[in-house]
Amino acid sequence: xxxxxxxxxxxxxxxxxxxxxxxxxxxxxxxxxxxxxxxxxxxxxxxxxxxxxxxxxxxxxxxxxxxxxxxxxxxxxxxxxxxxxxxxxxxxxxxxxxxxxxxxxxxxxxxxxxxxxxxxxxxxxxxxxxxxxxxxxxxxx
Numbered sequence: 001x002x003x004x005x006x007x008x009x010x011x012x013x014x015x016x017x018x019x020x021x022x023x024x025x026x027x028x029x030x031x032x033x034x035x036x037x038x039x040x041x042x043x044x045x046x047x048x049x050x051x052x053x054x055x056x057x058x059x060x061x062x063x064x065x066x067x068x069x070x071x072x073x074x075x076x077x078x079x080x081x082x083x084x085x086x087x088x089x090x091x092x093x094x095x096x097x098x099x100x101x102x103x104x105x106x107x108x109x110x111x112x113x114x115x116x117x118x119x120x121x122x123x124x125x126x127x128x129x130x131x132x133x134x135x136x137x138x139x140x141x
Contacts, residue, residue, distance in 0.1 A: 008037075022085040023071050030074075039108070075090040094111050
């Protein structure tokens with residue numbers, strides 16, 4: 001699998017579809033077949049090196065546990081890439097952008113068929129924590 005390097009930003013408020021193909025961490029990015037890289041809004045997970053960024057909420061669960069929980073919600077692993085990304089294959093999600101999440105990522109709240117709101121589902125795994133940033137104020141009400 002080759003990952004495109006093009007930056008695809010989705011403007012705040014725009015609805016878009018995302019067919020996940022690879023995952024990096026528990027809050028993303030999720031690489032979409034359509035181009036965007038989604039950072040799940042309303043939640044925070046540990047960085048993949050196990051740390052938490054200054055000023056960000058810091059969950060107790062490990063980064064690997066959060067990533068694996070997200071991969072599980074997305075249908076389970078379908079292999080890995082040399083970059084450390086985990087390949088997934090799941091139905092297309094419906095997302096709403098909250099704008100840029102630094103770099104090439106789009107912050108978004110996404111709903112997955114059979115799962116519902118993906119950020120809320122991740123909170124229920126106890127591997128991430130709620131965060132008001134990127135739409136978390138109305139998360140899981």
